[in-house]
Amino acid sequence: MTAVRLDGTATATAIKGELKARVEALAARGIRPGLGTLLVGDDPASHAYVAGKHRDCREVGVESIRVDLPGDATEEQVHEAIERLNADPAVTGYIVQLPLPEGMDANAALELIDPAKDADGLHPMNLGRLVLGVQGELNSPLPCTPNGIVEMLRRHGVDLPGKHAVVIGRGLTVGRPLGLLLTRKGIDATVTLAHSRTLDLREEVRRADVVVAAVGMPHLVQPDWIKPGAAVLDVGVTRVVDPETGKAKLSGDIAPGVEEVAGFLSPNPGGVGPMTRAMLVANVVEAAERAAR
Numbered sequence: 554m555t556a557v558r559l560d561g562t563a564t565a566t567a568i569k570g571e572l573k574a575r576v577e578a579l580a581a582r583g584i585r586p587g588l589g590t591l592l593v594g595d596d597p598a599s600h601a602y603v604a605g606k607h608r609d610c611r612e613v614g615v616e617s618i619r620v621d622l623p624g625d626a627t628e629e630q631v632h633e634a635i636e637r638l639n640a641d642p643a644v645t646g647y648i649v650q651l652p653l654p655e656g657m658d659a660n661a662a663l664e665l666i667d668p669a670k671d672a673d674g675l676h677p678m679n680l681g682r683l684v685l686g687v688q689g690e691l692n693s694p695l696p697c698t699p700n701g702i703v704e705m706l707r708r709h710g711v712d713l714p715g716k717h718a719v720v721i722g723r724g725l726t727v728g729r730p731l732g733l734l735l736t737r738k739g740i741d742a743t744v745t746l747a748h749s750r751t752l753d754l755r756e757e758v759r760r761a762d763v764v765v766a767a768v769g770m771p772h773l774v775q776p777d778w779i780k781p782g783a784a785v786l787d788v789g790v791t792r793v794v795d796p797e798t799g800k801a802k803l804s805g806d807i808a809p810g811v812e813e814v815a816g817f818l819s820p821n822p823g824g825v826g827p828m829t830r831a832m833l834v835a836n837v838v839e840a841a842e843r844a845a846r
């Protein structure tokens with residue numbers, strides 16, 4: 554048996570097509586959504602991610618505004634850049650690309666974002682609304698990766714109500730908010746949020762109907778951990794240098810062979826990454842629609 558592929562690239566393309574129509578409807582009313590990105594430093598992975606976000610915007614007809622600061626920028630300069638993005642009327646939504654350089658306080662930066670322009674859904678007010686809105690009734694932007702995961706499962710008909718989801722990783726951008734989203738009324742999964750101190754991770758994963766691995770430990774999840782037919786989503790990425798060739802390649806958290814046991818598999822790359830970017834554009838379009846009402 555081979556798992557059905559949860560194709561994030563194709564799903565994201567479909568979502569972007571739907572967003573393009575909504576952007577055209579806004580344009581007809583004279584409204585132009587614009588995504589800003591603030592990137593500090595020269596991490597090559599972060600540069601590649603940000604470039605992808607601008608490419609997505611172009612495809613959908615959303616304006617994009619790029620602010621890059623050098624790696625030795627001071628915290629004050631970063632905060633000033635955030636204030637300028639808050640004030641710029643062309644920027645209807647924006648993100649502060651994480652991680653910030655060592656020693657810089659990411660939480661302090663996130664708190665400065667105007668919650669109405671928070672395209673990542675990571676401002677404390679929007680995270681608070683995610684906690685408060687048990688039924689999703691508060692209409693606030695959702696963190697892009699969790700939202701992309703749920704949307705991918707929904708579009709592939711993966712059944713969630715009452716099912717047991719094991720999320721591995723408790724980070725700010727994936728695991729922690731995903732646990733909240735999956736337990737929302739209407740989604741209704743039963744969630745185990747596992748992490749580096751979980752005692753018997755294999756046993757937890759064995760009981761899962763849905764497994765989301767977002768830790769950044771290459772090939773952590775093995776085929777004999779998977780309940781036959783489970784949906785498995787690979788979110789973590791690690792750059793692994795091949796000792797023989799010296800070349801870096803990307804490795805996910807899911808080991809080869811899992812596709813023989815799982816019912817659905819979201820690969821990495823080509824899975825949750827493109828979905829994350831599509832949901833970012835969706836947040837910007839939704840914020841513009843919300844502001845227009």
Ligand SMILES: Nc1nc(=O)c2c([nH]1)NC[C@@H]1CN(c3ccc(C(=O)N[C@@H](CCC(=O)O)C(=O)O)cc3)C=[N+]21
Pocket residue numbers: 601602605648649650651652673697698726821822823824825826827829830
């Ligand atoms: N404020 C903030 N918001 C984020 O959403 C955020 C962040 N910081 N920091 C880093 C992580 C990582 N992230 C990815 C997004 C897309 C791909 C993606 O599209 N990956 C492609 C491959 C792209 C490539 O090859 O470089 C794929 O999976 O197929 C990957 C990773 C967003 N993040």
